[in-house]
Structure formats: C-alpha cells, structure tokens
Amino acid sequence: MKQTLLWDECPGEVRAGLLKDGKLVELRIFRPQASSLVPTTIYTARIKQRLGGGKAIVDLGSLIEAQLENAPDMPEGHLLAVELVRSAIPEPGRWKLPLVRTAPDVSAQSTVGLHPGQEPRKWFVARMLVSVDEVVCANANVARDLRSDIADEGLRISIDPERIEQADLDSLVESAVSGEFAIDGGVVSIERTRAMTMIDIDGSGDPVALNLAAAREIPRLLRLLDIGGQVGIDFLAMPDRAARQNLDSxxxxxxxxxxxxxxxAANGFGFVQIIRPRHGPSAPEILCGITPGRLSVESKAVALLRAATRSHGHGKRRLVATPAVIDKLQGWLSEIQKLRKILGTEIELVPDSSATGYGHVHVSHI
Structure with a gap:
C-alpha cells in the first residue's frame, strides 16, 4: 500500500495530508508560532500550586503552566522532571492546560525549562513521515526547506502543485470548521463540548440506512481530523435489536x-461512545480554538498569510484585516519575513475595523 504525504506549507502553517493508495486518510496541521511543547519531551518543572485529588499546577518556564497528574508529595517550589503527555487543548470558551506526568528516571535541573530534546517542527516532520514513500510539495523552496528537516536522504520529494490543489484541503478545512459532513441521504454533524465531542446524524431517508452510512463515515472522519478523547455518537432511533447489531457490526x-x-455497543437509544488517545488538539480545535464553528483569530491570521502567498503581481502587498488579526500578525515577525522573501516585495499590515472574514490582500501596482 503506497503512502504519500502532501506537504502544503505557507508562512504560519503546514497542512500535511497523508494519502493511502490515493485517498486522503489524515490531515494534520502544524503552526510553528503556536507549537512550543512536544509530546514525550522531558521538562524541568516547578510545583506552583497543589490541588486536590493528587494533582498540581507546575511551571514549565516561559509563562507556560501545566497540570501534573499523580503529583508526588513535594512542597510548592520544588523542582522535578516531568514528561509531556498532552499539549494544551482548546475547549469552548477556555483552554485546558497541558498535561504532564513525573519522569522519575531523569534528574531535575536547577532551573525550570526544557531538557535537550526535539525541536517542534522536526518532531512534526518525523511524525508525519513514518512509513511514507513519497512527499509532494508545491514548489522548490518548500521542498528544499523540508529536505533540511528529514533524516532519510533517500526519501523521494517531488514538486507537483496540481496534485496538492486536487486534494482540495481548503474545502476540508471549511468542513472541519463548520462541523458538517455529507453522507448518503443526510449529514453528520460534529460539535465540540467541554465534556466530549458529540456527533449527530440528520437526514430525511430511511433511519437504518442513514445510521449505516454514518457508521461507515464517522471512524474515517475521526482519523482524518485527529479527533481523540471521548466521542459520543447519537444515532437515529432504530426499530429493533437486529438493527442495532447490524449498526455495531x-x-x-x-x-x-x-x-x-x-x-x-449501541444502547437502546442509539448512543455509542468511542474513546481514543489524545495527545494534542484536533484539526477543528486548531482551526477554531475556543470558538467552535468559526475560525479563531490565529486561524484568520494564518488564512490571510496563505492568501498573500497565493496572490499574484510584483507590487507591495497590503494585508488588511481587523485590528485583532493585525495585532496577531505583528507578533509573528519571522512569518512575515518568510512571506516577504517568498513574494520578493514589501509587506504592509493595515488594521481595518470594517474588514470581514479573515481580511483581504491588496496588490499595489505602483
């Protein structure tokens, strides 16, 4: 089975799409300006606040806090080595702290911070390249930068912008934000709550047929969008036990x-629960942050950078967006510099309170 990785990179974001025999099975998103913690990496932490139930808040340095499970009996201010289990997770209206556990085989250093480990981008690259036969990039510059992060010098990297375009990752991103995916005769709706991810099935056709179509599609979507943790599926009411057994099968x-x-198994009300490991935010969580159903300010800023990258012309680019989006971009100087290098022209950031969506890109003809 041939595995191909589509590497769709622009300033501020990498979209990595894994193809198996030509079918997209995984979409993973990496944002260098937002990714500072790497799962399984060892950190030196300081116990900041002890909580009930054997938990504690620890300080990882650089204003990063995490929740420590099964905290050892140590006083506040004590240093210890911890391993990152899960990065921060956005929930509706709030963020859940990163989750760590004690790393007893590693001695704590004298100051809080990161033990020598893998850089976030290289960790993401290595994670996505497992068992991949080929990587497809949109242009030579992206291919060159990616090659510098790959240990396997024999891995084939090809340049095929049309192939990436055909994958239509933009449409998948739009569906991930809205949470709605079409199935035969209906639609599957994915909604995040603080308790779990809820999936609902709607349609006007035969309930049994709709349930079976949803059952075939939902696991594919969970893997595609990297949705983990607790997932509740509310299937349509079924007429009898035989229908439930067919659904379970x-x-x-x-x-x-x-x-x-x-x-x-599906209960008498058609409810099924799936629990998957969760090491970080899913694609919808990355895209929407704490505002399910719409792009976060960060995602709007990334979308504006992506639009600028795709713009044509030789003049200066004016990136116009709401003040919140422009403020975010002004904090990403390295990404703006990358955009300037790609386009070979000056970049101007213009706040406009009346801007809609993620904003727009104006190409100067002067």
Whole structure:
C-alpha cells in the first residue's frame, strides 16, 4: 500500500495530508508560532500550586503552566522532571492546560525549562513521515526547506502543485470548521463540548440506512481530523435489536483502521461512545480554538498569510484585516519575513475595523 504525504506549507502553517493508495486518510496541521511543547519531551518543572485529588499546577518556564497528574508529595517550589503527555487543548470558551506526568528516571535541573530534546517542527516532520514513500510539495523552496528537516536522504520529494490543489484541503478545512459532513441521504454533524465531542446524524431517508452510512463515515472522519478523547455518537432511533447489531457490526468494520480505541455497543437509544488517545488538539480545535464553528483569530491570521502567498503581481502587498488579526500578525515577525522573501516585495499590515472574514490582500501596482 503506497503512502504519500502532501506537504502544503505557507508562512504560519503546514497542512500535511497523508494519502493511502490515493485517498486522503489524515490531515494534520502544524503552526510553528503556536507549537512550543512536544509530546514525550522531558521538562524541568516547578510545583506552583497543589490541588486536590493528587494533582498540581507546575511551571514549565516561559509563562507556560501545566497540570501534573499523580503529583508526588513535594512542597510548592520544588523542582522535578516531568514528561509531556498532552499539549494544551482548546475547549469552548477556555483552554485546558497541558498535561504532564513525573519522569522519575531523569534528574531535575536547577532551573525550570526544557531538557535537550526535539525541536517542534522536526518532531512534526518525523511524525508525519513514518512509513511514507513519497512527499509532494508545491514548489522548490518548500521542498528544499523540508529536505533540511528529514533524516532519510533517500526519501523521494517531488514538486507537483496540481496534485496538492486536487486534494482540495481548503474545502476540508471549511468542513472541519463548520462541523458538517455529507453522507448518503443526510449529514453528520460534529460539535465540540467541554465534556466530549458529540456527533449527530440528520437526514430525511430511511433511519437504518442513514445510521449505516454514518457508521461507515464517522471512524474515517475521526482519523482524518485527529479527533481523540471521548466521542459520543447519537444515532437515529432504530426499530429493533437486529438493527442495532447490524449498526455495531458496520461500526466495528469501519473502526479497523482507527488505531487504538475503546468502543461501546449501541444502547437502546442509539448512543455509542468511542474513546481514543489524545495527545494534542484536533484539526477543528486548531482551526477554531475556543470558538467552535468559526475560525479563531490565529486561524484568520494564518488564512490571510496563505492568501498573500497565493496572490499574484510584483507590487507591495497590503494585508488588511481587523485590528485583532493585525495585532496577531505583528507578533509573528519571522512569518512575515518568510512571506516577504517568498513574494520578493514589501509587506504592509493595515488594521481595518470594517474588514470581514479573515481580511483581504491588496496588490499595489505602483
């Protein structure tokens, strides 16, 4: 089975799409300006506040806090080595702190911070290249930068912008933000709550047929969008036990390629729960942050950079957006510099309170 990685990179973001035999099975998003913690990396932490239930808040340095599970009996201010289990997770209206656990085999250093480990981008590259036969990039500059992060010098890297365009990752991103995905005769809706990810099925056709179509599609979407943790699926009411058993069988078959997970059988109300490992935010969480259903300010800033990268012309680019988006971009000087280098022209950031969406790019003809 041939595996190809589509590497769609622009300033501020990498979209990595994994193809298996030509079908997109995974979309992963990496944002260098937002990714500072790497799972399984060891940090020196300082116990900042002890909580109930054997938990504590620890300081990882650089104003980063994390929650420590099964905290050892140590006083506040004590240093210890911890391992990152899960990076910060956005929930509706708030962020959950990164999750760490003690690393007893590593001695704590004298100051808080990162032990020598893998740089976030290189960790992401290595994660995505497992068992990949080929990487496809949109242009030679992206291919060159990626090559510098790859240990396997024999891995084939090709340049094929049309192939990336055909994957239509933009449409997938739009669906990930809205949470709505079409199935035969209906639609699957994915909604984030603080308790779990809820999935609903709607349609006007036969309920049994709709349920079976959803059962075949939902595991694919969970893997595609990297949705982990607790997932609740509210299937349509079924007429009898035989229908529930057929649904369970279809769901079990579809979950074969889902990876490690636990799954309950459909109860009398048609509710099923799936639990998957969760090491960081899913694609919808990265795109929407704490505002489910719409792009976060960070995502709007990235979208504006992507639009600027795709713009044509030789004149100066004026990136116009709301003050919040422009403020975000002004803090990403390295990404603006990358954009300036790609386009070979000056970049001007213009705040405009009346701007809609993520803003727009104006190409000067002077």
């Amino acid at each position: 279809a769901l079990a078959t579809a979950c074969v390629h889902l990876g490690p997970h636990e799954r309950t």
